[in-house]
Amino acid sequence: MAKIPVTFTHNGTDRAAFADPGQNLLEFLRRGLGDLSPKYGCGQGACGACTVTIDGQTQLACLVLAETVQGRDVRTAAGLADGATLDPLQEAFMDHFAAQCGYCTPGMLVSARALLDTNPTPTREEVIEAISGNLCRCTGYEPIIEAILSVAGRRATA
């Protein structure tokens, strides 16, 4: 089968690569571009480990056809840091012990970043809503909620 050329923006950089017909965006990013930050969790859109943003909207990369990102702006957790300078959200996740095994963390960060980009001062309920599609098995969620709220400059009220 013929490969499909895709040109798009990946974490702010123009990229051109070939996608296989039917290949999903998660495989395209991981195998095609070597961006291993989106994780394969369930492969059916239930766990959120592969969360990325496309034109600013959170999407599950495992459910998106790679060829459909033609001309669009794709961002992943790997694009959050600026060189050695971490995104304030990443700092907050460290400070609040918001990661254990780390498998959900990239998806959590992308969901949280997308929330804060559109709503810089979310309520606790809005934070919960924003990460409700991201499953975590280790933390019990509370440290993640606290980390996101700390970046938003609000104190958590549990």
Next chain:
Amino acid sequence: MTRHTGRGFAAINYPIGMNLGGDPSQALVHSNPDGKFTVALSAIDLGQGMKSVTRQIAAETLGVPIADVYVDTADSDTGPHDMGSFASRGTHRMGNAVIEASLEARSVMLEAAAEELEVDAGDLVTDGQGNIHVRGAPSRSITTMAAAQAAQFKQGRTIAGRGIFLVPLSDVDPETGEMSPVTTFAHAALVVEVTVDDETGEVEVVDIQSAYEVGRALNPGLVEQQLRGGAWMGMSHAAWETTEPYYPARDHGPVDFNHYVMPGPGDLATHHISVLERPAEDGPYGGKGPGEMCANPVLPAVVNAVYDAVGVRIDALPVTPEKVLRGLQANGGARPRQAL
């Protein structure tokens, strides 16, 4: 329909490690040409913080800055032997092995420093900042890096240490059945509050008050992280997670995360944690480790709270709405214990 509130209590004595084959862990510690140290372990950090804690233990024992220690758990084929990361054994078993290995490496490091400073190694102390000096005479000093480099490039000395922690296998006395399967227990007690809906059978865990005795909390942030996440998992095991179908048959059971349901960020219980520190005699710097005990006591406490709320005694986990409703039906309705 009424939502009933109930409170349940549970306590736990939790054995740290196990008895199989003495449950050994080994550690190897050596210095690198830059004077920093590598700790080789074969047990894996699953996110519980074992690398952080063993790094702290190694730095403390060696007497060097924590930034100068790297913990390598890369490969169980080539690393020293370990039984593994389970049984709440990590901090206790690996920590003790790391202390033993670090003590041996430290003594070689001090011998190397002593040769450079032309003093007796027994008179040397470390400041934890990367310096070794004569006790009471801080100006008679050498950096740990210089000592390591002298050992490696001048003296031909290997700054390294071996450690193992083993509790000899305890056999069962055939006459009395007596044995000593473990050397250390951790403890916890908690009170859980639930609400039970007597029309839908749904149980919601609304509050947890807990006290955990974990020996010395070697890294308090990591201890709290484990306790908070573990209690969430206990709550999930108690009232949410099951591969059993409600109706009508096994093949209608959950096969994915859409149906194997766990509490999400909107379903959390408030959880007040008290950590009681009673350093363990045979623990590394008194530590035992929270481990599996984070989750276990939540389950019986939830079951007891459901009994308190509606008088239904559940004896098979998890507490599903179906089991609650069947129990209510058998009892002829809710019988809140607090009303008795």
